[in-house]
Amino acid sequence: MNEDIVARIEANPKYHELVSKRNGFGIFLSILMIINYYGYILLIAFNKEWLGTKLGAGMTTSIGIPLGLAVIVITIVLTNVYVRRANTEFDELNAEIIREVNK
């Protein structure tokens, strides 16, 4: 890639918009993911009893089980939320940048 193209892209405000939006979104979701996972692990490390509490009187299922399944589901959802937004909104912005630089 020649330096001229790099310079033109760097001069395009849309490029900086793309980078800051997409990376910001990635970092935001990463933080949610870390809270999601480490929150659960630390709960296990520090409060096993609470996770073993029954969901309701006379029930067998403990709080920790639906919570654990929720961690899995949240992981899947966060990943797909990123993929969807990156593949539509961010990719459109990206396509515009490339169109403009090729003009």
Next chain:
Amino acid sequence: MISKSTRQLIGLALGLAAAGGALAAGADLGTTQKQATNWVAIAMFAIFVAITLGITKWAAARTKTAADFYTAGGGITGFQNGLAIAGDYMSAASFLGISGLVFANGFDGLIFSIGWLVGWPVITFLMAERLRNLGKFTFADVAAYRFAQVPMRTFAATGSLVVVAFYMIAQMVGAGQLIKVLFGLDYTVAVVIVGVLMMCYVLFGGMTATTWVQIIKACLLLFGATFLALSVLWQFGFSPEALFTKAVEVHTKHDAIMAPGALIKDPVSAISVGMALMFGTAGLPHILMRFFTVPSAKEARKSVGWATTWIGYFYILTFIIGFGAIVNLVPHPDLYFVDGEIAKGLRGGGNMPAILLSEALGGNIFLGFISAVAFATILAVVAGLTLSGASAVSHDLYATVFKHGNADSASELRVSKITTVCLGIFAVFLGIAFEKENVAYMVMLAFAVACSANFPILFMAVLWKDCTTKGAVAGGIVGLVSSVALTIMSASVWEAVMKNPKGSAWFPYSSPALFSMTAAFIVIYVVSKLDNSAQAKLERSLYPAQKVRSETGLGAAVASGH
């Protein structure tokens, strides 16, 4: 299984849940008896082999250049690649190991399912599109993009090969042990079969064949696991509460299976193991390589979205299957337990709950099907590992380091194929050499090296403008050496393998990742900051162009090398 001590369990569990699951069968079930030859399973496996060899023949006609060999010419779609990645990751171990862990301990199995999934969002948010935009065939392409090629490639290829070797040993030993139990074949015969078939796929069909083998296997595994889980839920009118109530009633640990047990012993180990899993996944060469088989960053993202979805779904199924095994197997000790006694454990060992459940629910035919799928699973994972090892040798070491980028496609392809044969022979040899060894720590070691050596150099090279060759190589070496050294000094190797007295292990935690990965990042940062050479200035000046390409995909390697 129930009388097993906690300490053993933690060590085993780490191995079990990982791709080498069956390897723990080797460690744990040294007494595994060879079972009666299972002809239904062998027939089903023969059908799988016939179909996959047919695909290999078809793929061989399309594998002419190095690009075809490494990346299937970049012609795989996001959905297909997602299944293939899931196939790489959903090993026999996650299937048999996690369901075995749930069978033995209930709740604790769930912690493992979660742990093995959380690396995927990290890959999605930080790596997938950048890898696709910057790389061509191997992750070293990305790590070395703006750096001095010889040192960076040499180090990245070393990191790849170390990870591949540890992972491979775990797989081969697991394969031998598992097949001995499932098919009633001799250990050595099983290891040789895996080695020869895997070599055929990779040698003749390259990435195209390896990908399709992986896709077929992923579909079979998802189908089998879905069938098992639905059958179990159907028994209880699709009420998890009814399933759990029955499980608590029959399990020897009763209500303890509904709460976390001894799996997480201290917070430091918990965080450290979590880091190894979370960031190690983003440093596994055979997984990273898959991002180069799709035509664009968009498809790379789609692949990781699908992969995460399938893997997460699969782990939920294994949890249900584990509980299904409790309610279906424990009430019939005469049928499923050694000498009809629960205390003596399941027939065939601790990895068998899913297999015996398939027998209980679907008879001999379904038992044969699930056994064949488990064999196919190991085979496909080993093929993927071999391919990534071969590409590290031919593309990084031979073409770039040795030939300084002047190797033509034909000679690079030839070196790949020679390496494939060497790796195949090496894998069979290691499988046989380690038959009686305790290899439960090897998968964890592969993850520790991946997150301490491969991931930091990749991350810093792509995202930090001031990173230099010297910094990346120094940090990578520190990560590699410290992760291996700390693993050797931990209880799982120092005491369990090297037979030192209990409590003598110097490193008290289950994984070195927290320390070794942090050390790697610090060294990369400090050495890069101190590096004021002309080379360092040049490398920093190349960052903007690298960033533009990694963010926009402009100038990225096109789909096909043709």
